[in-house]
Amino acid sequence: MDPLSDPDLSQGTTSALRLSGVAAPRRAGTSGLEGVDLEVAQGDFLLVHGEAGAGKSLLMSLAGLAVRPAAGRIEVLGLNPWRLATAGRARLRRRMGLVFQDLNLIEGMTVAENAGLPMRIAGIRPDTYRRDVAELLDWMGLGDKAGAFPEDLDHDQRQRLAVARAVAGRPEVILADEPVGWMGPEAAGRVLRLLLQLNRQGVTLVVASRNPDLAPARRRLALVGGRILPEAGT
Amino acid sequence: MIRRHGPRLAVLVIAAAFTALAGLVGQAGMAALDRTEGWRARLAGEMTAAIRPSDPAGADAETVRATEVLAGTEGVAEVRALERTRVAELLAPWTAGARGPDLATLPRLIAVELDARNPARRQDLAEALNAAGIDAVVDDHQGWRRTAADFRHSAAVGLLAALMLCASGLAAIGALAADQDFALRRAALRTRIQLGDTPLACLLSGVGPAARDLAAGALVGGLGAAGLGVLSGLITSGISTADLIALTWRLASLVAAASLIAIVCALATAARRIQELDP
Numbered sequence: 001m002d003p004l005s006d007p008d009l010s011q012g013t014t015s016a017l018r019l020s021g022v023a024a025p026r027r028a029g030t031s032g033l034e035g036v037d038l039e040v041a042q043g044d045f046l047l048v049h050g051e052a053g054a055g056k057s058l059l060m061s062l063a064g065l066a067v068r069p070a071a072g073r074i075e076v077l078g079l080n081p082w083r084l085a086t087a088g089r090a091r092l093r094r095r096m097g098l099v100f101q102d103l104n105l106i107e108g109m110t111v112a113e114n115a116g117l118p119m120r121i122a123g124i125r126p127d128t129y130r131r132d133v134a135e136l137l138d139w140m141g142l143g144d145k146a147g148a149f150p151e152d153l154d155h156d157q158r159q160r161l162a163v164a165r166a167v168a169g170r171p172e173v174i175l176a177d178e179p180v181g182w183m184g185p186e187a188a189g190r191v192l193r194l195l196l197q198l199n200r201q202g203v204t205l206v207v208a209s210r211n212p213d214l215a216p217a218r219r220r221l222a223l224v225g226g227r228i229l230p231e232a233g234t
Numbered sequence: 235m236i237r238r239h240g241p242r243l244a245v246l247v248i249a250a251a252f253t254a255l256a257g258l259v260g261q262a263g264m265a266a267l268d269r270t271e272g273w274r275a276r277l278a279g280e281m282t283a284a285i286r287p288s289d290p291a292g293a294d295a296e297t298v299r300a301t302e303v304l305a306g307t308e309g310v311a312e313v314r315a316l317e318r319t320r321v322a323e324l325l326a327p328w329t330a331g332a333r334g335p336d337l338a339t340l341p342r343l344i345a346v347e348l349d350a351r352n353p354a355r356r357q358d359l360a361e362a363l364n365a366a367g368i369d370a371v372v373d374d375h376q377g378w379r380r381t382a383a384d385f386r387h388s389a390a391v392g393l394l395a396a397l398m399l400c401a402s403g404l405a406a407i408g409a410l411a412a413d414q415d416f417a418l419r420r421a422a423l424r425t426r427i428q429l430g431d432t433p434l435a436c437l438l439s440g441v442g443p444a445a446r447d448l449a450a451g452a453l454v455g456g457l458g459a460a461g462l463g464v465l466s467g468l469i470t471s472g473i474s475t476a477d478l479i480a481l482t483w484r485l486a487s488l489v490a491a492a493s494l495i496a497i498v499c500a501l502a503t504a505a506r507r508i509q510e511l512d513p
Contacts, residue, residue: 064428065428065513066428066513067513068513086432086433086509086512087432087434089512090427090430090431090432091430092430093427093428093429093430094429094430095430096430098428098429100428104421104424104425104428105425106421106422106425106426107421107422108422109422117426117429118429118430121426121429121430121431121435122430165429169429169430
Protein backbone atom coordinates (compact mmCIF):
# COMPACT_ATOMS: atom_id res chain seq x y z
CA MET A 1 0.00 0.00 0.00
CA ASP A 2 1.20 3.49 -0.77
CA PRO A 3 2.01 5.17 2.51
CA LEU A 4 0.90 8.47 1.09
CA SER A 5 -2.65 7.23 1.05
CA ASP A 6 -2.46 5.21 4.22
CA PRO A 7 -4.71 6.80 6.86
CA ASP A 8 -3.58 4.40 9.56
CA LEU A 9 -0.66 6.48 10.71
CA SER A 10 0.75 5.38 14.03
CA GLN A 11 0.01 7.38 17.09
CA GLY A 12 1.80 7.34 20.38
CA THR A 13 0.83 8.23 23.88
CA THR A 14 3.98 9.81 25.26
CA SER A 15 5.12 13.30 24.31
CA ALA A 16 7.97 13.41 21.81
CA LEU A 17 7.99 17.17 21.63
CA ARG A 18 6.40 19.72 23.91
CA LEU A 19 6.63 23.51 23.65
CA SER A 20 5.00 25.56 26.41
CA GLY A 21 4.74 29.32 26.03
CA VAL A 22 7.77 29.37 23.80
CA ALA A 23 8.86 32.70 22.38
CA ALA A 24 11.74 33.59 20.11
CA PRO A 25 12.79 36.93 18.68
CA ARG A 26 12.18 37.73 15.03
CA ARG A 27 14.94 37.08 12.54
CA ALA A 28 15.61 38.86 9.28
CA GLY A 29 12.51 38.68 7.11
CA THR A 30 10.56 36.38 9.42
CA SER A 31 8.18 36.71 12.30
CA GLY A 32 9.25 35.92 15.80
CA LEU A 33 7.28 33.40 17.79
CA GLU A 34 5.09 34.33 20.71
CA GLY A 35 3.64 32.04 23.34
CA VAL A 36 3.69 28.89 21.23
CA ASP A 37 2.14 25.85 22.90
CA LEU A 38 2.53 22.61 21.05
CA GLU A 39 2.63 18.96 21.94
CA VAL A 40 3.49 16.13 19.59
CA ALA A 41 2.99 12.60 20.81
CA GLN A 42 5.51 9.89 20.06
CA GLY A 43 4.85 8.32 16.69
CA ASP A 44 2.67 11.21 15.58
CA PHE A 45 2.97 13.06 12.29
CA LEU A 46 2.51 16.83 12.41
CA LEU A 47 2.53 19.08 9.39
CA VAL A 48 3.18 22.74 10.17
CA HIS A 49 2.24 24.96 7.26
CA GLY A 50 2.28 28.66 6.64
CA GLU A 51 3.43 31.33 4.26
CA ALA A 52 7.06 32.24 3.83
CA GLY A 53 8.22 34.26 6.84
CA ALA A 54 5.44 32.91 9.08
CA GLY A 55 8.04 31.49 11.49
CA LYS A 56 8.07 27.81 10.41
CA SER A 57 11.85 27.60 10.19
CA LEU A 58 12.22 29.36 13.53
CA LEU A 59 9.81 26.89 15.08
CA MET A 60 11.77 23.99 13.58
CA SER A 61 15.04 25.50 14.76
CA LEU A 62 13.66 25.76 18.28
CA ALA A 63 12.36 22.21 18.20
CA GLY A 64 15.63 21.03 16.65
CA LEU A 65 17.66 22.70 19.43
CA ALA A 66 19.45 24.94 16.97
CA VAL A 67 18.06 28.03 18.69
CA ARG A 68 17.49 28.60 22.38
CA PRO A 69 14.05 30.04 23.19
CA ALA A 70 13.87 33.52 24.65
CA ALA A 71 11.04 32.38 26.89
CA GLY A 72 9.03 29.27 27.61
CA ARG A 73 9.96 25.66 27.94
CA ILE A 74 10.83 22.96 25.45
CA GLU A 75 10.86 19.24 26.08
CA VAL A 76 12.16 16.68 23.63
CA LEU A 77 11.51 13.01 24.38
CA GLY A 78 10.65 13.96 27.94
CA LEU A 79 13.84 15.93 28.54
CA ASN A 80 14.43 19.65 28.84
CA PRO A 81 17.46 20.06 26.58
CA TRP A 82 18.43 23.43 27.97
CA ARG A 83 18.77 22.06 31.47
CA LEU A 84 21.00 19.23 30.31
CA ALA A 85 24.77 19.37 30.28
CA THR A 86 26.46 19.75 26.88
CA ALA A 87 27.08 16.02 26.56
CA GLY A 88 23.49 15.20 27.52
CA ARG A 89 22.15 17.67 24.97
CA ALA A 90 24.43 16.12 22.33
CA ARG A 91 23.04 12.66 23.17
CA LEU A 92 19.49 14.01 22.86
CA ARG A 93 20.29 15.56 19.48
CA ARG A 94 21.49 12.15 18.28
CA ARG A 95 17.96 10.83 18.87
CA MET A 96 16.65 13.40 16.41
CA GLY A 97 17.00 13.65 12.64
CA LEU A 98 16.98 17.13 11.17
CA VAL A 99 16.45 18.38 7.65
CA PHE A 100 17.47 22.02 7.70
CA GLN A 101 15.98 24.46 5.24
CA ASP A 102 19.47 25.49 4.17
CA LEU A 103 20.47 21.80 4.20
CA ASN A 104 23.77 22.33 6.09
CA LEU A 105 25.68 19.71 4.14
CA ILE A 106 29.39 19.54 4.89
CA GLU A 107 31.17 20.53 1.70
CA GLY A 108 34.45 18.83 2.55
CA MET A 109 32.77 15.43 2.94
CA THR A 110 31.58 13.10 0.20
CA VAL A 111 27.92 12.29 -0.25
CA ALA A 112 28.42 8.95 1.55
CA GLU A 113 30.32 10.61 4.40
CA ASN A 114 27.60 13.25 4.79
CA ALA A 115 24.90 10.59 4.85
CA GLY A 116 26.83 8.49 7.38
CA LEU A 117 27.72 11.39 9.63
CA PRO A 118 25.03 10.78 12.29
CA MET A 119 26.28 7.21 12.69
CA ARG A 120 29.88 8.34 12.79
CA ILE A 121 28.96 10.88 15.46
CA ALA A 122 27.19 8.11 17.37
CA GLY A 123 30.51 6.24 17.43
CA ILE A 124 29.51 3.45 15.04
CA ARG A 125 32.37 2.01 12.97
CA PRO A 126 32.24 2.98 9.27
CA ASP A 127 32.45 -0.65 8.10
CA THR A 128 29.30 -1.34 10.14
CA TYR A 129 27.16 1.35 8.54
CA ARG A 130 28.74 1.62 5.09
CA ARG A 131 26.28 -0.86 3.57
CA ASP A 132 23.25 0.81 5.16
CA VAL A 133 24.39 4.16 3.81
CA ALA A 134 24.86 2.69 0.34
CA GLU A 135 21.32 1.23 0.42
CA LEU A 136 19.88 4.50 1.66
CA LEU A 137 21.64 6.47 -1.06
CA ASP A 138 20.36 3.98 -3.65
CA TRP A 139 16.84 4.49 -2.35
CA MET A 140 17.31 8.24 -2.62
CA GLY A 141 18.59 7.92 -6.17
CA LEU A 142 22.07 9.01 -5.14
CA GLY A 143 23.79 5.62 -5.36
CA ASP A 144 26.03 6.71 -8.20
CA LYS A 145 26.98 9.92 -6.35
CA ALA A 146 28.33 8.33 -3.19
CA GLY A 147 31.88 9.48 -3.87
CA ALA A 148 30.92 12.93 -5.13
CA PHE A 149 30.98 16.09 -3.05
CA PRO A 150 27.88 18.19 -2.29
CA GLU A 151 29.12 20.93 -4.59
CA ASP A 152 28.83 18.44 -7.48
CA LEU A 153 25.10 17.91 -6.82
CA ASP A 154 22.15 19.96 -8.01
CA HIS A 155 19.76 21.35 -5.41
CA ASP A 156 17.30 18.48 -5.79
CA GLN A 157 20.08 15.96 -5.10
CA ARG A 158 21.42 18.01 -2.22
CA GLN A 159 18.01 18.04 -0.63
CA ARG A 160 17.71 14.28 -1.01
CA LEU A 161 21.09 13.92 0.62
CA ALA A 162 19.96 16.09 3.54
CA VAL A 163 16.93 13.83 4.02
CA ALA A 164 19.13 10.74 3.78
CA ARG A 165 21.38 12.13 6.51
CA ALA A 166 18.39 12.94 8.71
CA VAL A 167 17.03 9.41 8.59
CA ALA A 168 20.37 7.55 8.52
CA GLY A 169 20.90 7.49 12.28
CA ARG A 170 17.48 5.83 12.87
CA PRO A 171 16.21 8.80 14.94
CA GLU A 172 13.16 8.73 17.18
CA VAL A 173 12.04 12.17 15.99
CA ILE A 174 12.47 13.64 12.52
CA LEU A 175 12.10 17.38 12.02
CA ALA A 176 12.08 18.31 8.35
CA ASP A 177 11.90 21.89 7.17
CA GLU A 178 10.66 22.00 3.55
CA PRO A 179 12.16 18.56 2.90
CA VAL A 180 10.97 18.30 -0.71
CA GLY A 181 10.73 21.97 -1.67
CA TRP A 182 13.24 21.75 -4.51
CA MET A 183 12.50 18.22 -5.65
CA GLY A 184 10.69 17.06 -8.71
CA PRO A 185 7.37 15.19 -8.18
CA GLU A 186 8.93 11.74 -8.48
CA ALA A 187 11.77 12.38 -6.04
CA ALA A 188 9.40 14.22 -3.67
CA GLY A 189 6.98 11.30 -3.68
CA ARG A 190 9.78 8.86 -2.99
CA VAL A 191 11.14 10.93 -0.09
CA LEU A 192 7.70 11.42 1.43
CA ARG A 193 6.98 7.70 1.15
CA LEU A 194 10.19 7.03 3.06
CA LEU A 195 9.27 9.52 5.78
CA LEU A 196 5.79 8.07 6.11
CA GLN A 197 7.14 4.56 6.24
CA LEU A 198 9.43 5.59 9.11
CA ASN A 199 6.48 7.26 10.81
CA ARG A 200 4.51 4.03 10.56
CA GLN A 201 7.41 2.30 12.26
CA GLY A 202 7.03 4.64 15.23
CA VAL A 203 9.22 7.57 14.34
CA THR A 204 7.71 10.94 15.27
CA LEU A 205 7.55 13.17 12.24
CA VAL A 206 7.27 16.96 12.16
CA VAL A 207 7.34 18.53 8.71
CA ALA A 208 7.21 22.24 7.96
CA SER A 209 6.06 23.34 4.53
CA ARG A 210 4.28 26.11 2.70
CA ASN A 211 2.07 23.43 1.15
CA PRO A 212 -0.75 22.40 3.54
CA ASP A 213 -1.44 19.34 1.42
CA LEU A 214 2.12 18.13 1.21
CA ALA A 215 1.43 14.83 2.94
CA PRO A 216 -1.43 13.05 4.71
CA ALA A 217 -0.39 14.14 8.17
CA ARG A 218 -2.43 13.07 11.14
CA ARG A 219 -2.28 16.62 12.49
CA ARG A 220 -1.87 19.94 10.74
CA LEU A 221 -1.12 23.31 12.25
CA ALA A 222 -1.17 26.63 10.48
CA LEU A 223 1.39 29.20 11.51
CA VAL A 224 0.55 32.81 10.77
CA GLY A 225 2.71 35.71 11.85
CA GLY A 226 4.45 33.68 14.50
CA ARG A 227 1.23 32.36 16.04
CA ILE A 228 -0.31 28.93 15.75
CA LEU A 229 -3.90 28.89 14.55
CA PRO A 230 -6.40 26.45 16.04
CA GLU A 231 -5.74 22.90 14.94
CA ALA A 232 -7.66 21.06 12.24
CA GLY A 233 -7.52 17.26 11.76
CA THR A 234 -7.40 15.49 8.41
CA MET B 235 47.89 27.60 -4.01
CA ILE B 236 49.45 30.43 -2.00
CA ARG B 237 46.01 31.83 -1.25
CA ARG B 238 44.88 28.44 0.03
CA HIS B 239 47.96 27.57 2.04
CA GLY B 240 49.07 31.15 2.83
CA PRO B 241 47.46 31.40 6.28
CA ARG B 242 48.84 28.00 7.32
CA LEU B 243 52.28 28.94 6.04
CA ALA B 244 52.10 32.21 7.97
CA VAL B 245 51.29 30.30 11.16
CA LEU B 246 54.22 27.96 10.55
CA VAL B 247 56.67 30.81 9.85
CA ILE B 248 55.61 32.90 12.86
CA ALA B 249 55.73 29.88 15.17
CA ALA B 250 59.21 29.10 13.80
CA ALA B 251 60.34 32.71 14.32
CA PHE B 252 59.17 32.85 17.93
CA THR B 253 60.67 29.44 18.71
CA ALA B 254 63.99 30.41 17.11
CA LEU B 255 63.95 33.67 19.07
CA ALA B 256 63.22 31.78 22.28
CA GLY B 257 66.03 29.35 21.47
CA LEU B 258 68.58 32.08 20.78
CA VAL B 259 67.54 34.12 23.80
CA GLY B 260 67.66 30.96 25.90
CA GLN B 261 71.13 30.00 24.71
CA ALA B 262 72.51 33.51 25.19
CA GLY B 263 70.83 33.87 28.55
CA MET B 264 72.03 30.49 29.82
CA ALA B 265 75.57 31.31 28.67
CA ALA B 266 75.43 34.62 30.53
CA LEU B 267 74.14 32.91 33.66
CA ASP B 268 76.83 30.20 33.45
CA ARG B 269 79.54 32.80 32.93
CA THR B 270 78.30 34.88 35.86
CA GLU B 271 78.06 31.86 38.09
CA GLY B 272 81.63 30.90 37.17
CA TRP B 273 82.77 34.40 37.96
CA ARG B 274 80.97 34.38 41.32
CA ALA B 275 82.36 30.94 42.20
CA ARG B 276 85.89 31.99 41.33
CA LEU B 277 85.54 35.15 43.43
CA ALA B 278 84.22 33.09 46.33
CA GLY B 279 87.16 30.68 46.10
CA GLU B 280 89.76 33.44 46.29
CA MET B 281 90.78 36.33 48.52
CA THR B 282 93.17 39.18 47.93
CA ALA B 283 95.65 40.42 50.50
CA ALA B 284 96.84 44.01 50.06
CA ILE B 285 100.24 44.50 51.69
CA ARG B 286 101.11 48.04 52.70
CA PRO B 287 104.89 48.09 52.93
CA SER B 288 106.25 50.29 55.73
CA ASP B 289 109.38 50.93 53.69
CA PRO B 290 109.11 51.01 49.87
CA ALA B 291 112.70 49.70 49.63
CA GLY B 292 111.81 46.51 51.51
CA ALA B 293 108.47 46.00 49.84
CA ASP B 294 109.57 43.03 47.77
CA ALA B 295 110.96 41.22 50.78
CA GLU B 296 107.83 41.95 52.82
CA THR B 297 105.67 40.64 50.00
CA VAL B 298 107.69 37.42 49.84
CA ARG B 299 107.32 37.01 53.61
CA ALA B 300 103.57 37.66 53.44
CA THR B 301 103.32 35.07 50.66
CA GLU B 302 105.07 32.50 52.86
CA VAL B 303 102.85 33.32 55.86
CA LEU B 304 99.68 32.98 53.78
CA ALA B 305 100.88 29.75 52.14
CA GLY B 306 101.38 28.28 55.60
CA THR B 307 97.91 29.22 56.81
CA GLU B 308 95.38 26.43 57.11
CA GLY B 309 92.65 26.50 54.43
CA VAL B 310 94.85 28.05 51.75
CA ALA B 311 95.54 26.07 48.58
CA GLU B 312 97.76 28.39 46.60
CA VAL B 313 99.28 31.84 46.94
CA ARG B 314 100.45 34.08 44.13
CA ALA B 315 101.95 37.57 44.39
CA LEU B 316 100.87 39.82 41.56
CA GLU B 317 103.47 41.66 39.45
CA ARG B 318 103.78 45.34 40.25
CA THR B 319 102.68 46.31 36.75
CA ARG B 320 99.62 44.06 37.06
CA VAL B 321 98.80 45.70 40.38
CA ALA B 322 99.11 49.10 38.75
CA GLU B 323 96.65 47.98 36.05
CA LEU B 324 94.18 46.64 38.60
CA LEU B 325 94.35 49.75 40.74
CA ALA B 326 94.43 52.18 37.84
CA PRO B 327 90.82 53.35 38.40
CA TRP B 328 91.78 54.48 41.93
CA THR B 329 95.34 55.74 41.25
CA ALA B 330 94.66 57.72 38.10
CA GLY B 331 97.19 55.53 36.26
CA ALA B 332 100.29 55.80 38.47
CA ARG B 333 103.50 55.25 36.52
CA GLY B 334 107.27 55.03 37.19
CA PRO B 335 108.37 55.89 40.72
CA ASP B 336 104.76 56.14 41.93
CA LEU B 337 104.46 52.38 41.52
CA ALA B 338 106.70 51.88 44.55
CA THR B 339 104.09 53.43 46.84
CA LEU B 340 101.29 51.18 45.67
CA PRO B 341 100.26 48.29 47.90
CA ARG B 342 101.36 44.85 46.80
CA LEU B 343 98.58 42.39 46.05
CA ILE B 344 98.65 38.68 46.76
CA ALA B 345 96.01 36.40 45.28
CA VAL B 346 95.07 33.66 47.71
CA GLU B 347 93.31 30.58 46.37
CA LEU B 348 91.38 28.88 49.15
CA ASP B 349 91.16 25.17 49.84
CA ALA B 350 87.72 24.25 48.48
CA ARG B 351 87.11 21.59 51.14
CA ASN B 352 88.16 23.67 54.13
CA PRO B 353 88.46 27.30 53.08
CA ALA B 354 90.21 29.78 55.36
CA ARG B 355 88.17 32.72 56.60
CA ARG B 356 89.14 36.35 56.03
CA GLN B 357 89.90 36.78 59.73
CA ASP B 358 92.26 33.74 59.64
CA LEU B 359 94.37 35.35 56.93
CA ALA B 360 94.33 38.81 58.52
CA GLU B 361 95.32 37.42 61.93
CA ALA B 362 98.14 35.35 60.40
CA LEU B 363 99.56 38.42 58.65
CA ASN B 364 99.17 40.65 61.70
CA ALA B 365 100.81 38.01 63.88
CA ALA B 366 103.81 38.11 61.50
CA GLY B 367 103.94 41.88 61.86
CA ILE B 368 102.79 42.59 58.34
CA ASP B 369 100.46 45.52 57.71
CA ALA B 370 97.88 44.13 55.38
CA VAL B 371 94.17 44.23 54.47
CA VAL B 372 92.44 41.06 53.34
CA ASP B 373 89.59 41.40 50.88
CA ASP B 374 87.21 38.42 50.66
CA HIS B 375 85.60 39.84 47.45
CA GLN B 376 82.22 40.38 49.12
CA GLY B 377 81.56 43.47 47.02
CA TRP B 378 82.47 41.77 43.75
CA ARG B 379 80.46 38.73 44.64
CA ARG B 380 77.46 40.92 45.35
CA THR B 381 77.97 42.62 42.01
CA ALA B 382 78.18 39.24 40.29
CA ALA B 383 75.04 38.05 42.08
CA ASP B 384 73.21 41.25 41.09
CA PHE B 385 74.32 40.81 37.51
CA ARG B 386 73.17 37.19 37.50
CA HIS B 387 69.82 38.21 38.95
CA SER B 388 69.39 40.89 36.27
CA ALA B 389 70.38 38.42 33.55
CA ALA B 390 67.89 35.87 34.89
CA VAL B 391 65.08 38.46 34.99
CA GLY B 392 65.93 39.60 31.46
CA LEU B 393 66.02 36.00 30.24
CA LEU B 394 62.70 35.24 31.88
CA ALA B 395 61.11 38.35 30.40
CA ALA B 396 62.39 37.52 26.92
CA LEU B 397 61.19 33.93 27.20
CA MET B 398 57.79 35.11 28.43
CA LEU B 399 57.59 37.43 25.44
CA CYS B 400 58.34 34.50 23.14
CA ALA B 401 55.80 32.35 25.00
CA SER B 402 53.19 35.11 24.56
CA GLY B 403 53.98 35.23 20.86
CA LEU B 404 53.60 31.47 20.59
CA ALA B 405 50.34 31.60 22.53
CA ALA B 406 49.05 34.33 20.23
CA ILE B 407 49.97 32.41 17.11
CA GLY B 408 48.30 29.33 18.59
CA ALA B 409 45.11 31.33 19.09
CA LEU B 410 45.38 32.76 15.59
CA ALA B 411 45.82 29.31 14.07
CA ALA B 412 42.75 28.05 15.92
CA ASP B 413 40.74 31.10 14.84
CA GLN B 414 41.73 30.63 11.21
CA ASP B 415 40.85 26.97 11.34
CA PHE B 416 37.55 27.75 13.04
CA ALA B 417 36.62 30.33 10.41
CA LEU B 418 37.13 27.71 7.69
CA ARG B 419 35.15 25.01 9.47
CA ARG B 420 32.53 27.02 11.29
CA ALA B 421 29.59 25.83 9.16
CA ALA B 422 30.69 22.19 9.32
CA LEU B 423 31.20 22.36 13.08
CA ARG B 424 27.79 23.95 13.58
CA THR B 425 26.21 21.13 11.60
CA ARG B 426 28.09 18.51 13.61
CA ILE B 427 26.93 20.08 16.88
CA GLN B 428 23.35 20.10 15.60
CA LEU B 429 23.64 16.45 14.62
CA GLY B 430 24.70 15.57 18.15
CA ASP B 431 28.46 15.77 18.17
CA THR B 432 29.94 16.99 21.43
CA PRO B 433 32.13 20.11 21.49
CA LEU B 434 34.98 17.95 22.77
CA ALA B 435 34.70 15.52 19.84
CA CYS B 436 34.56 18.47 17.41
CA LEU B 437 37.62 19.90 19.09
CA LEU B 438 39.60 16.67 18.90
CA SER B 439 38.53 15.95 15.33
CA GLY B 440 39.58 19.35 14.06
CA VAL B 441 42.62 20.46 15.96
CA GLY B 442 45.02 18.18 14.08
CA PRO B 443 46.04 20.43 11.18
CA ALA B 444 46.57 23.52 13.35
CA ALA B 445 48.55 21.47 15.90
CA ARG B 446 50.67 19.98 13.12
CA ASP B 447 51.44 23.44 11.70
CA LEU B 448 52.38 24.79 15.12
CA ALA B 449 54.55 21.79 15.98
CA ALA B 450 56.25 21.94 12.57
CA GLY B 451 56.90 25.66 13.05
CA ALA B 452 58.36 25.01 16.50
CA LEU B 453 60.59 22.26 15.10
CA VAL B 454 61.86 24.47 12.27
CA GLY B 455 62.51 27.33 14.71
CA GLY B 456 64.24 25.01 17.18
CA LEU B 457 66.46 23.59 14.46
CA GLY B 458 67.28 27.12 13.30
CA ALA B 459 68.26 28.20 16.81
CA ALA B 460 70.31 25.03 17.31
CA GLY B 461 72.05 25.54 13.96
CA LEU B 462 73.02 29.07 14.91
CA GLY B 463 74.15 27.81 18.31
CA VAL B 464 76.38 25.15 16.73
CA LEU B 465 77.75 27.69 14.25
CA SER B 466 78.60 30.18 16.97
CA GLY B 467 80.15 27.38 19.07
CA LEU B 468 82.28 26.26 16.14
CA ILE B 469 83.44 29.82 15.50
CA THR B 470 84.30 30.55 19.13
CA SER B 471 85.52 27.46 20.94
CA GLY B 472 84.54 24.33 19.02
CA ILE B 473 81.85 21.80 19.82
CA SER B 474 82.39 18.61 21.78
CA THR B 475 80.16 15.52 21.78
CA ALA B 476 78.92 16.46 25.26
CA ASP B 477 78.03 19.93 23.96
CA LEU B 478 76.11 18.36 21.08
CA ILE B 479 74.19 16.07 23.43
CA ALA B 480 73.34 19.00 25.68
CA LEU B 481 72.29 21.04 22.67
CA THR B 482 70.07 18.23 21.38
CA TRP B 483 68.45 17.92 24.78
CA ARG B 484 67.85 21.67 24.97
CA LEU B 485 66.49 21.67 21.42
CA ALA B 486 64.02 18.89 22.22
CA SER B 487 62.90 20.70 25.39
CA LEU B 488 62.54 23.97 23.51
CA VAL B 489 60.48 22.46 20.70
CA ALA B 490 58.31 20.55 23.17
CA ALA B 491 57.72 23.64 25.32
CA ALA B 492 57.02 25.90 22.33
CA SER B 493 54.63 23.37 20.77
CA LEU B 494 52.90 22.82 24.08
CA ILE B 495 52.31 26.53 24.68
CA ALA B 496 51.02 27.13 21.14
CA ILE B 497 48.87 24.00 20.98
CA VAL B 498 47.34 24.47 24.44
CA CYS B 499 46.44 28.01 23.49
CA ALA B 500 45.03 26.82 20.16
CA LEU B 501 42.95 24.20 21.97
CA ALA B 502 41.63 26.73 24.47
CA THR B 503 40.67 29.14 21.69
CA ALA B 504 39.06 26.41 19.59
CA ALA B 505 37.17 25.09 22.62
CA ARG B 506 35.77 28.55 23.32
CA ARG B 507 34.76 29.06 19.69
CA ILE B 508 33.12 25.62 19.41
CA GLN B 509 31.28 26.17 22.67
CA GLU B 510 29.73 29.28 21.14
CA LEU B 511 28.15 27.13 18.42
CA ASP B 512 25.89 25.36 20.89
CA PRO B 513 23.16 27.88 21.62
